[in-house]
Amino acid sequence: MMSENTKSMRAVIIGAGQAGAQGAISLRQAGFAGDIVMFGDEPVPPYQRPPLSKAYLQGELAAERLYLRPAEFYGAQNISLRLGERVTGIDRAAQMVETAKGREPYDKLLIATGAPPRRLNAPGAALAGVHYLRSLSDSDALHPLLNADGAIVIVGAGYIGLEVAASARKAGRKVVLLEMMDRVLARVAVKELSDFYAKLHADAGVDLRLGAALEGFEGEGRVTAARLASGEVIECAAALVGIGAAPDVALAQAAGLEIDNGIIVDEYARSSDPNIFAAGDCTNFLSPRYGRRMRLESVPNAIEQAKVAAANMAGKNTVYDALPWFWSDQYDVKLQTAGLGEGAGDVVMRGAPEEKKFSLWHLKDGHVLAVDAVNDPASFLVGRKLITAGAHVDPARLADATTDLKSL
Ligand SMILES: Cc1cc2nc3c(=O)[nH]c(=O)nc-3n(C[C@H](O)[C@H](O)[C@H](O)COP(=O)(O)OP(=O)(O)OC[C@H]3O[C@@H](n4cnc5c(N)ncnc54)[C@H](O)[C@@H]3O)c2cc1C
CATH class of the missing domain: 3.30.390.30 (FAD/NAD-linked reductase, C-terminal dimerisation domain)
Known part of the structure; x- marks a missing residue:
């Protein structure tokens, strides 16, 4: 019956990442029989990001192994995957999304745009050799640096900074890890866990500097040193900035959806527009379990929330109330x-x-x-x-x- 209802409908997904791909797969599993069109601005099929700072960065995993499904899967499921195509606007009145190639109608829209890294606003931040890590191409650009000479300076001892530090040390690279706070993982972990990870990295030879604020990078065209607020200058051949991520809400905001540190969605993954859903890192969702809104950046959250969004886009009434969980691999x-x-x-x-x-x-x-x-x-x-x-x-x-x- 569901198939009959949805046969003439069109679902459009913005963002071909963890949540977008899960949304497409779960729409079909929920019996959605209409067209599914998924736009991704990256050139590769949806892939898992966690190995980008771990096994893949270390050269232990081929790129194809990152793909969530083989490229042929989408066609076989009648999911039109529009890779390398960025959605530039949402016209809610006309129920259309806009790309450089034209307009595409939707009945139900899923926004799964993720949370790109926060950019460093400091002198020298734009120098060559200053890296961020979110995408497969970011990881590919970082990989050769692990085996180059000279130190790598990592700014921020959150999970990404710590995982890259571990990967770089495993490759034998000299690592200086700068953290502004007085402990690692200060925003996400209790002190006992921070202390454990600080010792783990120190024992592995990471030069961990707590309470160390970066003032900026130095170099002619390419980074050659990091300057701290204390005045100390640390020579380096490359740098990785891992100072957190910010939800990508630009399209949703321009379309007039409710935004507050993410796209506001209810426990059904529905935005302030009943035909527009959102899932993953870009959402600030209402959690019945905790009785408050929250924004999570994790694979389990992206998967489970996208499943709920897809079921509800297909006409069901499912609540997202999964217990948050997360993992990290270091050494x-x-x-x-x-x-x-x-x-x-x-x-x-x-x-x-x-x-x-x-x-x-x-x-x-x-x-x-x-x-x-x-x-x-x-x-x-x-x-x-x-x-x-x-x-x-x-x-x-x-x-x-x-x-x-x-x-x-
Ligand atoms: C290096 C790294 C390691 C991680 N390790 C872990 C881990 O160990 N455990 C864990 O649970 N989580 C981990 N995470 C977090 C996890 O990968 C994310 O929470 C998850 O990918 C979120 O899925 P998402 O679909 O919301 O966003 P994403 O997977 O980021 O997908 C969003 C996609 O949308 C695209 N997009 C954005 N705007 C547009 C547009 N306008 N048009 C078209 N496409 C657009 C983006 O380019 C991107 O491809 C890690 C993340 C990174 C970067």
């Missing part, structure tokens, strides 16, 4: 984190950071709000269940590594 350490620790009164540690296998449990009145599991998939899995169940745990038993996790 031989896999971090898996679930839930959000905000409002937690206690952080209980289980296991031993010196053995690189432990977990941090964020508790509020004995309830688990979040877990950070380092090389400890069992804690991640059990933690997810306990968070979802709203279970009450005894902190002393939890901290005792001899307690069987399943008994919790």
